Every structure is written in structure tokens, then in C-alpha cells.
Amino acid sequence: MSNSFLIKTEKLYKKFPMGPTVLVALDNINITINKGEFLGLVGPSGSGKTTLLNIIGSLDSPTQGSVEVLGNKIETLSHQDAAKLRNNHIGFIFQTFNLLPVYTVYENVEFPLLLQDIETAKRKELVMQALEWVGLADRKDSKPSQLSGGQSQRVAIARAVVKKPELVLADEPTANLDAKNSHNIMETMVKLNEELDTTFIFATHDEKVMKYLKRKITLNDGYIQRDENISLNNQ
Amino acid sequence: MLIIKLAIKNLLGAGLRTWLNVIALSFSYVAIIFMQGLYAGMNNQMEASTIKVQYGGGQYWHELYDPYDPLSLDDAHGIIPNEIDGLIKSNDATSILIRQGSIYPNGRMQNILLKGIDPNQKILALPTHLLNNENGFIPALIGGRMAKSSGLKKGDFVTIRWRDAKGTFDADEVKIVEVINTEVSEIDNGQIWIPLDRMREMTAMQNEATMIVLKQDSQFAKNLSGWEFKNLDYLLADLRSLATTKSAGASIFYFVLLLLAMLAIFDTQILSIFRRRKEMGTLMALGMTRSTLIKLFTLEGSMHAVLAAIAAMIYGGPLVWYVAKVGYGLPASTNSFGFALGDRIYPEFTAGLIIGTILLVLIVTSIVSYLPTRRIAKLKPTDALRGKFI
Ligand SMILES: Nc1ncnc2c1ncn2[C@@H]1O[C@H](COP(=O)(O)OP(=O)(O)O)[C@@H](O)[C@H]1O
Ligand SMILES: [Mg+2]
Numbered sequence: 001m002s003n004s005f006l007i008k009t010e011k012l013y014k015k016f017p018m019g020p021t022v023l024v025a026l027d028n029i030n031i032t033i034n035k036g037e038f039l040g041l042v043g044p045s046g047s048g049k050t051t052l053l054n055i056i057g058s059l060d061s062p063t064q065g066s067v068e069v070l071g072n073k074i075e076t077l078s079h080q081d082a083a084k085l086r087n088n089h090i091g092f093i094f095q096t097f098n099l100l101p102v103y104t105v106y107e108n109v110e111f112p113l114l115l116q117d118i119e120t121a122k123r124k125e126l127v128m129q130a131l132e133w134v135g136l137a138d139r140k141d142s143k144p145s146q147l148s149g150g151q152s153q154r155v156a157i158a159r160a161v162v163k164k165p166e167l168v169l170a171d172e173p174t175a176n177l178d179a180k181n182s183h184n185i186m187e188t189m190v191k192l193n194e195e196l197d198t199t200f201i202f203a204t205h206d207e208k209v210m211k212y213l214k215r216k217i218t219l220n221d222g223y224i225q226r227d228e229n230i231s232l233n234n235q
Numbered sequence: 236m237l238i239i240k241l242a243i244k245n246l247l248g249a250g251l252r253t254w255l256n257v258i259a260l261s262f263s264y265v266a267i268i269f270m271q272g273l274y275a276g277m278n279n280q281m282e283a284s285t286i287k288v289q290y291g292g293g294q295y296w297h298e299l300y301d302p303y304d305p306l307s308l309d310d311a312h313g314i315i316p317n318e319i320d321g322l323i324k325s326n327d328a329t330s331i332l333i334r335q336g337s338i339y340p341n342g343r344m345q346n347i348l349l350k351g352i353d354p355n356q357k358i359l360a361l362p363t364h365l366l367n368n369e370n371g372f373i374p375a376l377i378g379g380r381m382a383k384s385s386g387l388k389k390g391d392f393v394t395i396r397w398r399d400a401k402g403t404f405d406a407d408e409v410k411i412v413e414v415i416n417t418e419v420s421e422i423d424n425g426q427i428w429i430p431l432d433r434m435r436e437m438t439a440m441q442n443e444a445t446m447i448v449l450k451q452d453s454q455f456a457k458n459l460s461g462w463e464f465k466n467l468d469y470l471l472a473d474l475r476s477l478a479t480t481k482s483a484g485a486s487i488f489y490f491v492l493l494l495l496a497m498l499a500i501f502d503t504q505i506l507s508i509f510r511r512r513k514e515m516g517t518l519m520a521l522g523m524t525r526s527t528l529i530k531l532f533t534l535e536g537s538m539h540a541v542l543a544a545i546a547a548m549i550y551g552g553p554l555v556w557y558v559a560k561v562g563y564g565l566p567a568s569t570n571s572f573g574f575a576l577g578d579r580i581y582p583e584f585t586a587g588l589i590i591g592t593i594l595l596v597l598i599v600t601s602i603v604s605y606l607p608t609r610r611i612a613k614l615k616p617t618d619a620l621r622g623k624f625i
Contacts (some may be wrong), residue, residue, distance in 0.1 A: 054617050054620075059616040060616070060617045079524065080524055087521065092520040094620070096513075098517040100517070102245055102247075102249075107244075112521050114237050115237070115521060
């Protein structure tokens with residue numbers, strides 16, 4: 001990639017029509033995110049975190065302005081190309097885990113690889129590796145309904161990172177977890193960030209997450225209130 | 236391949252609901268195949284018996300004979316051509332003379348057809364040998380329907396009246412020597428069979444006939460002046476169109492059955508598309524396109540038909556095989572249909588019927604499964620993930 005950055009937004013606006021008025025969910029967002037960052041979008045509920053994350057993840061498009069993700073202009077991306085971008089380069093983690101209930105742990109993690117047409121032996125290797133990362137190799141034959149919330153989210157993390165994407169987007173990943181599991185999850189992701197140099201972006205308003213972040217962008221009513229780098233040495 | 240695997244997994248994962256749909260749909264398969272097979276068997280048996288007792292290997296009609304016009308019978312008789320004489324002598328054909336007449340059972344008048352047939356004929360499977368019994372009376376055979384409508388029984392005497400070749404009325408008594416329980420109403424309703432020679436005397440029509448019935452599989456088809464050859468296709472046309480009408484009537488039944496099964500599938504599809512928005516959002520986030528999602532959900536619905544075909548084979552296969560082997564006993568009342576039927580029908584389940592039915596159900600199920608999925612084309616990934624729909 002010729003660009004040194006991974007993600008760049010310029011004069012990004014997202015507006016939702018609300019009856020006669022318009023709700024400005026994102027208000028002139030200008031940020032640049034580089035490879036290997038471990039970044040949190042923080043701010044109160046309704047501040048626009050999810051909306052920004054979705055646009056970066058090509059699940060939504062901006063109303064105005066431009067967003068470049070891994071060399072793709074999100075605002076002009078076709079539905080097909082957006083799907084391809086997500087399939088090949090982006091992993092998602094959701095607040096509610098969103099595992100496929102009829103699949104086993106193994107099959108859930110394998111799924112993104114099936115979409116990529118990766119051959120069986122290679123798939124098996126990658127899935128087992130991802131399950132080792134999150135410490136759930138021994139639960140590979142379980143169904144999601146047999147797992148605790150913490151375990152489910154770890155499966156979701158394995159599913160997000162199994163294809164070794166450049167970028168992982170996590171929307172309130174700890175919101176449904178207790179403190180112990182939240183820390184466990186965050187530690188897992190820090191480890192992956194350091195070992196694989198995967199870029200992580202969180203949307204969160206969970207205080208427990210804050211201390212893990214290396215950069216924190218605070219949103220308020222759709223605009224950037226603060227953008228701070230946190231030196232790990234301070235921790 | 237991926238979506239086929241995924242569709243099977245999802246379908247089996249849906250549990251009871253899937254099986255209820257599959258069972259409902261499998262009933263459609265079995266009912267359609269069973270009913271169609273039954274009708275096919277029924278029609279073939281009907282044709283076979285009609286050929287046996289009525290049509291033989293085709294008929295020559297006197298050129299003036301019109302079965303739909305009783306008045307034509309006054310003139311529809313002629314001397315049997317020489318070529319046919321030979322066939323009759325060698326038992327390869329038999330002739331029938333038909334005249335209008337009337338009977339007076341219990342003092343009421345009833346119009347009938349008087350039919351003369353050679354008691355020794357071997358062409359039609361009728362007990363005409365009973366007409367050899369001439370002991371000072373004219374022996375007569377009637378069918379079960381005729382017996383019912385006239386009130387005549389075996390052993391009864393009844394006065395018949397007819398006109399001879401010159402148009403003069405004459406009357407005599409006949410004795411019912413047997414009531415034939417035939418399945419073919421066209422040799423039964425409103426007619427009395429008597430010996431051909433006797434009838435020729437009564438009508439002064441020596442060597443004459445109205446029609447000649449050829450032996451089954453006869454190759455004889457010469458042009459005879461004054462006579463028209465009617466082959467089996469012509470003779471069976473009415474019967475076949477009747478069969479078509481009857482099977483169309485029956486198809487309403489399984490159309491309704493299929494409709495109910497389709498409603499269940501449609502309902503399931505709507506419900507699953509409505510309930511599984513979040514799953515769709517997740518699949519889109521994982522990089523699945525909308526068109527793949529549409530394929531997946533359509534496939535899931537269509538797969539009901541595949542599972543149903545398997546279920547239908549498991550319980551319907553032995554049933555169909557057994558019935559095809561031992562036949563299907565008809566309720567007694569069916570005879571009044573006017574169908575030419577034996578006591579048992581042997582349904583005919585052809586590969587064409589079975590494959591055709593599977594294809595029909597599969598195609599209809601696929602269409603019904605596809606229709607609700609079109610809504611996915613408008614689904615936004617963000618809305619789907621939030622559990623919101625359109
Ligand atoms: N699809 C949408 N339609 C209308 N309004 C929306 C939609 N998505 C988000 N919003 C609004 O945009 C604002 C930002 O939402 P969101 O990005 O979900 O905030 P956060 O994730 O920070 O809680 C909220 O006021 C929300 O109601
Ligand atoms: Mg949010």
C-alpha cells in the first residue's frame with residue numbers, strides 16, 4: 001500500500017433524517033489511523049461511536065465527506081466490493097457476540113475462511129491457531145448455547161482474527177461481560193495486537209477498557225472532543 | 236457448496252418446525268403420486284375392460300350409424316360385406332345388429348336398444364352363450380344397470396316391441412336369462428341383448444348388421460364401401476376425455492394439499508427472515524453479499540422439498556409398492572360412476588410420475604421460498620445488525 005495510513009476520514013458527516021429535522025450523528029470527523037493502533041472511540045451513549053465504526057467497517061456509508069479504509073473509498077464502494085473488503089481485511093466483534101447458533105465453536109471460527117474459499121487443511125490450521133489464541137481449543141465442538149458470555153466473546157474474537165485481518169472493529173465488546181471476563185477479553189486483544197500487529201478499534205464507554213487503550217478518541221454529539229495518545233509508560 | 240452446507244445446517248438446526256413442514260410437504264408428494272397412479276391404473280383398466288367387452292380390435296360402422304342419434308338406427312343396417320363374412324367364419328370378427336324398440340315392464344313403456352349378437356361369438360367377453368337357450372321363448376341378456384332401471388330380474392318375461400325393416404310394428408316376449416354384472420355402462424344402460432339370428436328374423440334383415448366388431452389386435456383395416464372403420468383411438472376418445480375430467484377433479488384435492496404445505500413454507504420463510512435479521516447482519520459483516528444471503532434463504536426453503544421427498548420415499552415408498560402389488564379395493568358404490576372397473580384397481584406408478592411430481596413440488600417450493608427473500612435485497616447491514624428490518 002502506498003499510503004502510510006490505514007484509515008483516513010476527511011470532513012466526514014453522517015446525518016439521519018428524523019421526521020422534519022435531521023440528526024447529525026457524525027459531525028466533521030477528521031482522523032487518521034495507522035497500522036497497529038489499539039484505539040478506543042469513547043463517549044456517552046448516542047455520541048456516534050457505532051455509526052463511525054460502521055462506516056469504517058463499510059457497513060454504512062457517509063452522508064458527506066470521504067473515508068478511506070485500506071485504500072478503498074467507502075463512499076463509492078459498491079455493495080459487492082464492500083463485502084469483499086470486509087471478507088478479506090476486516091474482523092468484527094459485537095456486543096452481543098452474534099455467533100451462529102447452529103454451528104459449533106469450530107465451525108463459527110471457520111466460517112470467514114469458508115467465505116474466502118481457503119482449502120481444508122489450511123483452514124483447520126488457522127482455526128485451531130485462533131482457538132489457541134483465545135484459549136478455547138478444548139471447546140471446539142461445543143455449541144454457542146453451551147458457552148458462557150466470556151467464552152462466547154472469545155469465540156467471536158477468534159472468528160474476527162482467524163483470517164488475520166489488518167483491522168478488527170469491536171463495538172462495545174465488554175458490555176455484556178463481568179469485570180473478570182472483560183479484562184480477560186481485553187488482554188487477549190492486546191496480545192493479538194502485539195503479536196500480529198493487527199489494528200484494533202473499539203467503540204466503548206466501559207471504564208474497564210480505558211486502561212488498555214493506546215489512543216483514545218472522545219466523541220460527543222457526533223464531533224471529536226478529544227484525541228489523545230496514551231503512553232504505555234504512564235500506566 | 237458453502238451455502239448448501241449452511242442451508243442444511245440451518246434447516247436441521249431449526250428442529251421441530253422444519254420437520255412439521257417436511258411432513259406436511261411429504262403428504263403432498265405421496266397424495267399426488269398415489270392419486271395420479273391410481274387414476275392412471277384406473278384409466279388403463281377401464282380401457283382394457285371396455286376393449287374386452289365392447290370395442291374389440293376396432294369396429295366397422297354402417298355408414299348411417301350414429302351412436303348419438305337413435306333415429307339413425309332406422310336406416311343404419313346393411314348386408315355384411317364378403318370380406319367380413321370370412322372374418323366372422325374364422326372367429327376374427329362378430330356382427331351386431333341394433334334397432335330401436337320399447338319394453339313394457341309393469342305396464343310402463345321404456346325405450347330401449349335391441350341388440351342382436353351371435354351367441355357363439357368369441358370376440359367380446361360377454362356371456363352370450365346363454366343366448367343359445369331357446370326353449371320356446373326368446374332368451375335375452377341385460378346388464379345390472381338396465382335391470383335396476385327397469386326392475387327386471389333373471390327369469391322375468393317382458394314384452395318388447397320393435398319395427399321391422401319395412402317399418403311395421405311387431406311385438407313379442409323375451410325371457411331374461413341372465414343379468415350381467417358388467418362394468419361398462421355402454422353395453423348395459425337401456426339395452427337388451429338377444430340372439431342375432433332371431434333378431435334378423437324378427438326384423439326381416441337377413442345377413443344384415445349395424446356394426447362389426449373385430450377381434451383384438453386385428454390387423455384388418457380395409458376400406459369397405461358403405462361401412463366406416465373406427466379404430467380404437469377413435470372409439471376410446473370419449474373414455475379418455477372422461478378420464479381427464481375425472482383426474483382434473485381429483486387434482487383439486489392435491490392442489491389444496493400443496494397449497495397448505497406452501498402456506499406453511501411461506502410462513503416459515505417470512506418468520507425466519509424476520510427473526511434472523513441479526514444473523515443476516517452478522518453474515519454481511521463477515522463478508523457475505525446480499526445475493527448470497529438471498530440464495531441461502533431460498534435454498535433453505537427449497538431444501539424442505541428435498542427432505543420431504545426423502546421422507547415421502549421412506550413411508551410412501553413401501554405404501555406405493557404395496558398398493559401397486561395388491562391393488563386398491565374400490566368401494567362398491569364406485570360402479571355407478573359409469574367407470575369400467577374391476578373390483579381392484581392396480582395403480583401405475585411410473586418413473587415419469589414420480590420424477591415429475593418431485594420436480595413440480597421442488598419448483599413450487601423454490602418459488603414460494605424465494606418470494607419472501609426478495610426483501611433482503613433492500614436490507615441495510617447496519618439495520619440488520621441492530622435487529623431492525625426495512
Ligand atoms: N439508522 C439510524 N437511523 C436514525 N438514527 C440513527 C441511526 N443510527 C444511529 N442513529 C442515531 O445516531 C446517533 C448516534 O448513534 P450511535 O452511533 O449508535 O451512538 P453510540 O454508538 O455512540 O451510542 C444516535 O442519536 C442514534 O439515535
Ligand atoms: Mg453504540
